[in-house]
Amino acid sequence: SSYSDRAISYRKQRGIGTQQIGVGVVIQEMIDAEVSGVVFSKNPTRALNRDTVVISSVWGLGEGLVSGELDADVYEHDLRTGLNTKKLANKTHAIRCNPSGGISKAALAPELVSASSLTDEHAKQITGMAVQLEKHFGFPQDCEWAIRKGKLFLLQSRPITTLPPNAFFDPNVIGATPTLWDNSNIIESYSGVTSPLTFTFARAAYEQVYFQFCEVMGVPAKLIDAYASVFRNMLGLVRGRVYYNLINWYKLVLLLPGSSSNKGFMETMMGVKQSLSSTLQNKQDEIFGFLKNPPHYSPLKKLIVYVVTIWRFIRIEQIITTFSKNFEKVYQETRKLNPRNLSLTDQINLYFNLYDKLLKRWQAPIINDYLCMLFFGLLKKLTASWLKDQKAESLQNDLLCGQGDLESTQPTKTLMRIAQAIDKDNPKERDHFLSLQPSEILAAVKAGRFVDFNKGLQEFLDKYGFRCVNELKLEEPDLYDDPAFIIAAVQSYVRTKAYSIDAMEKRELEIRESAEALVRTKLSGFRKIIFFWVLKQARSAVRTRENLRFARTKIFGIVRHLFRAMGANLVALKVLEEEKDIFLLTLDELFSFIEGRNPSIEFKPLVASRKIEFERYRKERALPGRFLTIGAAGASFRHPQIIAEMDLLSESGQSADPSTLSGTPCCPGIVEGAVKVVTTLDDARDLDGSILVTERTDPGWVPLYPSCAGLLIERGSLLSHSAVVARELGLPTIVGISGGLMTKLKTGMRVRMDGAKGEVKILG
DSSP states (O other): OTTSHHHHHHHHHHTOOSSSOOOOOOOOOOOOOSEEEEEESSOTTOTTOOSEEEEEEEEBOTHHHHTTOSOOEEEEEETTTOOEEEEOOOOOEEEEEOTTSSEEEEEOOHHHHSSOSSOHHHHHHHHHHHHHHHHHHTSOEEEEEEEETTEEEEEEEEEOTTSOOGGGGOHHHHOOOEEEEEOTTGGGTSOSOOOHHHHHHHHHHHHHHHHHHHHHTTOOHHHHHHTHHHHHTSEEEETTEEEEEHHHHHHHHHTSTTOGGGHHHHHHHHTOSSOGGGTOGGGHHHHHGGGGSOOOOOHHHHHHHHHHHHHHHHTHHHHHHHHHHHHHHHHHHHHTSOGGGSOHHHHHHHHHHHHHHTGGGOHHHHHHHHHHHHHHHHHHHHHHHHSTTSOHHHHHHHHTOOOSOOGGGHHHHHHHHHHHHHHTSOHHHHHHHHHSOHHHHHHHHHTTOSHHHHHHHHHHHHHHTTOOTTTTOTTSOOTTTOTHHHHHHHHHHHHHTOOOHHHHHHHHHHHHHHHHHHHHHHOOHHHHHHHHHHHHHHHHHHHHHHHHHHHHHHHHHHHHHHHHHHHHHHHHTTSOSSGGGGGGSOHHHHHHHHHTOOSOOOOHHHHHHHHHHHHHHHHSOOOOSEEEEESSHHHHHTOHHHHHHTBSSTTSSOOSSTTEEEEEEEEOOEEEEEEEEESSGGGGTTOTTOEEEESOOOGGGGGGGGGOSEEEESSOOTTSHHHHHHHHHTOOEEEEEESOHHHHOOTTOEEEEETTTTEEEEOO
16 A cells, blocks of 8 residues: 555655655566576675575476475585585475466476486576676675576576675775684673673773783783783673683783793683684684794893792782782671662762772782692693593592682582571471472561571571672672572472581592592602692682682672662663663763763663663574684674684584583592483572583572582583582582583483593483
């Protein structure tokens, strides 16, 4: 109709009046084709393949092809090499014109079923036509064609809309600098889509912290300034997902003289799935050319940096004690404040006060991280070279087991004590507690029931309320908002009686002592002394690293509630619709609005646009764990197809046996049983002794561990939080499992896992 909504909208957009409207009628001759099809002047499914023309062809009319009703022959022509390939379909039917009008589906003659629907000459003509049309229109074309009585007809041509513009492939436009992206370990902290505010806060923290690290380690100021872009770009946000900009991490390591050999240590610490040389052999010189020219240090300057490093090592305990005292003082002072009672200007002042007193004094954790990288890597190297006949990875894990004083395990042990108290209590009270849903228990607590449990719960929340799932994602709720998760964990412990801390610690100690005894039988003299000294330093650094991570959790928790309070003030000012909308702003957008330097003061349209964009990202398939971009990274980020084609791990980790999966051994133990595949915490209810299977975990998942018989994690490394805590709890665990863990396993399937070998057998 001339007056449909679509027609009226079109006329308004084009400035066409609404009166005296005429209708154009297009009359086309029907081509009663013997063969029809589609040709793409560029491969529509492989955007980086710029030299292949793809033809799809069927007998009869093209309706059967475009509707997907009929299988088609596929022909590919490589314009660069001139090679042709074809894949012929089993074609049983064709769509034909009826003599009396209309079309119908008809069976093909037997000799046509497996015959090629195109001759070589026609395929050549169609290819030439597609190339010509692309040249004419200046963009890759999707063309429909037909052949009648040997003559080729072009039915229509339109742009291929799924491909990037031609300028994307022009280095004069996009640039030629390669960037390597990897999320191997950071996915543990920032899983899935992360908000703009969280990312920009985290990115700024990384920049500040590693800048400080280089300062305190004695790197010359001029060199630090020259590497400003490296510090600024430690992280990237790829379609809402946080990645390491891996090249810059290597450049950071090179800032310390003599540290090029630490590259492998850093890969272990960061959880990089495999060494880079194995996946980038064809691009080594292009990507890693900077390794040949590390920053130049004079002998004197090298000596100074070495002395500073040794001095920091000698004083590490004092440095950490000073940091911890200052942190606890500032943290407790800040907790006394209610940010919702502050104005926006007072809130931003509080933020920068925390920034100056804590983030600018974050040297201790990062120095310890460096020592952890060195000693953990050195222990791995010594274990592999001096104990060659042993399974080095498994032995190293066993030696680090059972430290006993990890801050990361304390929340879970506290919950286990609460569970034990409930189980030893009045049986009627216990049974009533187990019969309720967590939300019902919360309601009962508010009504004055479960007094002892509530006392333990409040003490737990006061200490560990910020230690929640996705604790570093500011947009996520914490345990203060909803403690239902930990209540469900306590119920599970009571139900399965999984609350014996003594039994757990005994198992950890047995694993550790057995590993130490093995080392003593294999090493002697000077080697044994060196090995156990390195082991002591590695244990200390790993333990301190985990304990200091809880300081990070606390500061993120404080900032989460501060930003929410700022969001509430912006809602009151009608700047935002909802308090949570603040997380769709960047840090600079928020602060510049308050300080009066933001180019735009209208946030509602911006937030509405980002809501749509980030919701689209949530619905997309997960991106590759490691990929490469060339030139301006954002240009590639706009095209998920490009990212998928640059996947550097797509063919790694595949086992010859489809029923076997392998990963990194983390904590020993052979377990056979049913698995529970968990993607969200809602899936984790009623674990009750199952083997937990998941893509990744973070510190907030730890309360689930006592309810599991074993732990299988697709992502992660030997120093990821899940690995460290699982070792400490003595839970058989394998991390970094390749080969399709989350796709091959379904809840209820049975497996046999060997935590020492890093092997999973699917039993059915």
